[in-house]
Amino acid sequence: DTEVTQTPKHLVMGMTNKKSLKCEQHMGHRAMYWYKQKAKKPPELMFVYSYEKLSINESVPSRFSPECPNSSLLNLHLHALQPEDSALYLCASSRPGQADQPQHFGDGTRLSIL
Amino acid sequence: GENVEQHPSTLSVQEGDSAVIKCTYSDSASNYFPWYKQELGKGPQLIIDIRSNVGEKKDQRIAVTLNKTAKHFSLHITETQPEDSAVYFCAARHTYNQGGKLIFGQGTELSVKP
Numbered sequence: 001d002t003e004v005t006q007t008p009k010h011l012v013m014g015m016t017n018k019k020s021l022k023c024e025q026h027m028g029h030r031a032m033y034w035y036k037q038k039a040k041k042p043p044e045l046m047f048v049y050s051y052e053k054l055s056i057n058e059s060v061p062s063r064f065s066p067e068c069p070n071s072s073l074l075n076l077h078l079h080a081l082q083p084e085d086s087a088l089y090l091c092a093s094s095r096p097g098q099a100d101q102p103q104h105f106g107d108g109t110r111l112s113i114l
Numbered sequence: 115g116e117n118v119e120q121h122p123s124t125l126s127v128q129e130g131d132s133a134v135i136k137c138t139y140s141d142s143a144s145n146y147f148p149w150y151k152q153e154l155g156k157g158p159q160l161i162i163d164i165r166s167n168v169g170e171k172k173d174q175r176i177a178v179t180l181n182k183t184a185k186h187f188s189l190h191i192t193e194t195q196p197e198d199s200a201v202y203f204c205a206a207r208h209t210y211n212q213g214g215k216l217i218f219g220q221g222t223e224l225s226v227k228p
Contacts, residue, residue: 004157042203042218043158056215090157100146100165100207103216105157 003027004106006091012112015081021109023074023091031096032074033103034066037088043105049074050096078111086113116141118206120219127194128227135222137204138186144206147187148216149178152201162189194226 004025013019023032031050035043048056049068063085065077074091088108095101117140127133139147145166150158164171164178164187171178175194180187191198201223205216 006157040201040221040223042205042221045215048215100163102148102160102163104160105150107155107157 004091004093004104006089006106006109008109009107010110010112012114013078013081014114015083017081018077018079020078021076021089021091021111023076023106024072025091025093025104026072027093027104028071029093029095029104030071031094031101032068033092033094034064034074034076035090035092035105037090037108043090047076081111081113083113086111116144116206116208116217118204118217118219120204120222122222123220124223124225126225126227129194129196131194133189133191133194133198133224133226135189135202135204135224136186137188137206137219138184139206139217140185141206141208142182142185144208144217146207147178147180148205148207149189150203150205152203152221154200158203191224194224196226196228199224199226 007022034046037043045058046060047066052068063080067075088110090108092103092105094103120137148163151161152158162176162178164180175192177190201221203221204219
């Protein structure tokens with residue numbers, strides 16, 4: 001079982017809906033990440049939080065809004081998404097500050113945009 | 115920027131045979147190289163990693179080798195089993211990238227036939 005928990009596992013939403021993805025870890029990690037993964041492709045980094053502050057935004061459209069309310073939780077707020085945003089959204093966590101710390105992934109939320 | 119190439123894209127072996135997946139990277143300053151296994155419907159699972167001050171690392175049936183001069187690293191799986199069937203991703207991380215950004219290869223779909 002993964003130590004990074006993501007909810008919901010599946011989400012279907014219309015283009016005008018607002019929804020949120022949630023991620024939780026209790027490993028004491030202070031770096032958390034959002035990735036997007038299309039079928040048969042590697043994960044693509046979207047956002048990085050370090051010590052609850054946004055440190056990297058990979059030029060992600062504003063219809064994706066991340067939030068890190070505390071050291072264990074990471075949210076991704078979704079609004080006015082497009083069909084091409086349908087994908088697997090993965091959360092990961094690691095110890096920050098060292099480039100060689102492993103990232104641990106959750107099992108993702110499979111998002112479908114109607 | 116860093117680029118990681120992974121070969122082959124698909125690999126089919128008989129149960130009990132060995133499997134080898136190879137990756138090359140472009141940035142000589144990269145110092146951390148993890149390997150992830152992703153099963154259908156799951157997130158990537160870290161299976162082994164290696165740092166640039168080490169040439170080889172083993173964990174039971176899995177081993178990783180790193181050649182810094184040639185800038186390539188390989189995953190070796192011995193005595194393959196059907197449960198090894200999955201997509202495998204290699205990745206590299208830059209020494210000075212404190213954001214923790216991993217650069218992934220394109221993935222290898224491994225199929226182990228009973």
